[in-house]
Every structure is written in structure tokens, then in C-alpha cells.
Amino acid sequence: MVINELLQLGVEKLGEREYLDPLLESIIILSYLQNVDKSYIYTHGDKEIPEEIVDKFLNFIEKRKKGYPLSYILKEKEFYGLDFYIEEGVLVPRPDTEILVEWIINKVNNEFKDKPLNVVELGTGSGCIALTLAYYLKNIKVFAVDIDEVALKVANINRDNLNLNDRVSFYKGDLFNGISSLQLEGKIDIIVSNPPYIPTNAIPELQIEVREYEPKKALDGGEEGLLFYKKIVPESKKYLKSGGILAFEIGYDQGIKVKKLLEKNGFKDISIIKDFQGLDRVVVGRLG
Ligand SMILES: C[S@@+](CC[C@H](N)C(=O)[O-])C[C@H]1O[C@@H](n2cnc3c(N)ncnc32)[C@H](O)[C@@H]1O
CATH class of the missing domain: 1.10.8 (Helicase, Ruva Protein; domain 3)
Incomplete structure (x- = not known):
């Protein structure tokens, strides 16, 4: 043929x-x-x-x-100009997440250029956020956590491929528990997370590629999709330095709710950033 x-x-x-x-x-x-x-x-x-x-x-x-995702067939996905190894069991990096990464890169370059910074990522998956930030920002060290073995295996492969072993470390655990032994309390400049944020009952409505083949652990954000924000926001105050930044990817209809959660917890300078379709996609705030 x-x-x-x-x-x-x-x-x-x-x-x-x-x-x-x-x-x-x-x-x-x-x-x-x-x-x-x-x-x-x-x-x-x-x-x-x-x-x-x-x-x-x-x-x-x-x-x-x-409906098997093309990225699982090709075993790769481009993210923010870098090639990531991907396999079944790990979330495929999304273009929407590049908005979160871009915001942090600009923020660091504009406000903290060349200053050594500690960054924590919660729910690292393929490592695309942690590794992209470290690749483009030479002044940062990243401590990244995931609860899932496959995610950590894939993240480690990507770290080797990008030669970032000296500045990115991966830990297994449930959110901050993954780094609780490192004594990082009060030492973190930026906490970033793209947590699972799909409301449980909306998962069956997602396109087949996602609902059938991508890991539920990476999608399911509980009844309203806000479970992880509610856990991360209060605990982040223990880890962030005064003036430290918390940056989240969010679902298109979660902007106001996550903003309020940040306000309630004493965060200042809160902004909601929109994606390429004009939908709320990122919420950032600074610990007051
Ligand atoms: C939406 S995915 C994001 C993956 C990657 N950061 C990205 O942006 O493509 C969420 C990730 O959080 C992880 N996760 C879920 N529950 C967790 C928990 N309790 N503690 C740490 N990680 C968790 C999942 O395994 C998944 O890799």
C-alpha cells in the first residue's frame, strides 16, 4: 500500500x-x-x-x-516550546496551562530578576509547569509534588531529558505532605498549582479522550471542583514568605469563588487572568 x-x-x-x-x-x-x-x-x-x-x-x-488521545500514541506533547514525554496515566499538558506559566515567567522577570527563589508546585503530573519554569528561569529552585507514581516516573524522565536535575526535585505525597520533611515553612516565594478542578458530576460530559483515558486523579476536584483550592489556600500561608505568590489554574467558572477564597485567607493583589477564549483560567494573589 x-x-x-x-x-x-x-x-x-x-x-x-x-x-x-x-x-x-x-x-x-x-x-x-x-x-x-x-x-x-x-x-x-x-x-x-x-x-x-x-x-x-x-x-x-x-x-x-x-478516543485514545493522540499524545498517548505519539508519547509526546509540546508545551511552551519544550517537548515533554507523555504516557497513559499522566495528564496531557494543555495550552491553557501555558497562561499560568507565562504569567509566572513575566512576574519573576519583572520583579525578581536574578534573585534566588524557591518555588513549590503541587500536582506536577508530567512536570510540565515545574520544568518549564526552571528551564526559562535560571534563578529558581522547584520542589514539585504529586501523589501518583506514574506522574512522578514521567516527570523524572522529563527532568532528565531537559537536564534540570540540579534545580527541580520531585516528591511523592498528598499536597504539602509531600514536602513536609524539608522544613520549607516560611521559605517559599511562589506556590503554583494546576490541581484537579473538574466537578465530579461534570466528568461524564467531558470529551471522550479526557473522560475515558486521562487519569481521574488528575481531573476530579470534588463536588464543586474546588476541593483542592480549599485545601491548598489555607496551608500555603504556612509555606509562603510574606509577599509570596500563590498562582492557580482554575476552571472557567471558578474565578470569583477562588478569588474570594484567597481574599478570605488574607491574600492581596488578586487577579483573574483569562485564557485564549476569553474565559477565566488563572487566579493569582500575594500573601499580605
Ligand atoms: C490537573 S493535573 C496537572 C498536571 C500538570 N501540573 C499539568 O499542568 O499538566 C493534577 C495533578 O495533581 C495530582 N494530584 C491529585 N491529587 C493530588 C494530591 N492529593 N496531592 C498531590 N498531587 C495530587 C494528579 O496526580 C495530577 O498529576
Whole structure:
């Protein structure tokens, strides 16, 4: 079978569905399997494909048809200009989370340039937030926590790939318990978290890729989706220096509620930042 025939088969099998571009995904999967650029696939339509690649391609297309995330097939996802290794069991980094990272990078560059800073990340998953911050901000040290073994394994792989072993450490535990033995109380400049924030009863309404294949542990934020903010905000006061920053990713309808939670706990300079779609996506505040 030649490239164009195989692509046509992929498109037919995938069919039309929201969030899925059958031709583009077929091209991406085939270029991954052939270890070539997408442009090679576009320009070599009549090139014969070895049978074992055809079999693997059809196998991946079958998985994709059932909603298996493309990033789990390709085992990678680009985040803020860096390539992250990803596998099933860990949340796929989202473009929305880049807004949180960008805000922190700008804040540090504008206010704390070259000053040594301690940063804590809670719920690190693939490590995309902790590692991206450390990659772009040479003056920070990051202590990142996750409760999940697969997440920590993947985060460690990414840390090795990005050569950040000297400034990023990963710990297993339940939120701040993960770093409770390090005596970091009152020593942290920035606490950042993209915690699970989907209300439990909204999970069945998510797109199939997310609800069927991404880890529930990374999604489920309890009845209102606010469980983790309610746990993290009061305890963060113990770890932050005076004037330290707390920065969260939030669900599109949680901005006001998380802002109020921060106010109630004595945080100042609270802002809600919107995502590319104009929806509330990040809340930040400073410990007064
Ligand atoms: C929404 S994901 C964010 C992952 C990553 N930081 C990102 O932005 O792509 C939330 C992460 O929190 C972790 N998590 C859930 N409950 C936790 C807990 N009690 N303590 C620490 N981490 C937890 C999950 O395993 C998951 O990796």
C-alpha cells in the first residue's frame, strides 16, 4: 500500500467527529511511524509503506477512533516550546496551562530578576509547569509534588531529558505532605498549582479522550471542583514568605469563588487572568 492509499484508509476509518481532524491525524501518525516530517508524507504520496508500518498505523487509527488521545500514541506533547514525554496515566499538558506559566515567567522577570527563589508546585503530573519554569528561569529552585507514581516516573524522565536535575526535585505525597520533611515553612516565594478542578458530576460530559483515558486523579476536584483550592489556600500561608505568590489554574467558572477564597485567607493583589477564549483560567494573589 502507498502513502496516499493508507491516508485515505485512515481518514475513512476515523470518520468525522468533534475535536478530531482525520486527515491531519492520519498524517501525524504516519509521519511518527515512519520517523519523517509531515512534509515528507505530503510530497511522497506514491511511496510504498512496509507491511509492519501499515499494521501499526491501522492499530493506532483503531485506538484513535475509540478516543485514545493522540499524545498517548505519539508519547509526546509540546508545551511552551519544550517537548515533554507523555504516557497513559499522566495528564496531557494543555495550552491553557501555558497562561499560568507565562504569567509566572513575566512576574519573576519583572520583579525578581536574578534573585534566588524557591518555588513549590503541587500536582506536577508530567512536570510540565515545574520544568518549564526552571528551564526559562535560571534563578529558581522547584520542589514539585504529586501523589501518583506514574506522574512522578514521567516527570523524572522529563527532568532528565531537559537536564534540570540540579534545580527541580520531585516528591511523592498528598499536597504539602509531600514536602513536609524539608522544613520549607516560611521559605517559599511562589506556590503554583494546576490541581484537579473538574466537578465530579461534570466528568461524564467531558470529551471522550479526557473522560475515558486521562487519569481521574488528575481531573476530579470534588463536588464543586474546588476541593483542592480549599485545601491548598489555607496551608500555603504556612509555606509562603510574606509577599509570596500563590498562582492557580482554575476552571472557567471558578474565578470569583477562588478569588474570594484567597481574599478570605488574607491574600492581596488578586487577579483573574483569562485564557485564549476569553474565559477565566488563572487566579493569582500575594500573601499580605
Ligand atoms: C490537573 S493535573 C496537572 C498536571 C500538570 N501540573 C499539568 O499542568 O499538566 C493534577 C495533578 O495533581 C495530582 N494530584 C491529585 N491529587 C493530588 C494530591 N492529593 N496531592 C498531590 N498531587 C495530587 C494528579 O496526580 C495530577 O498529576
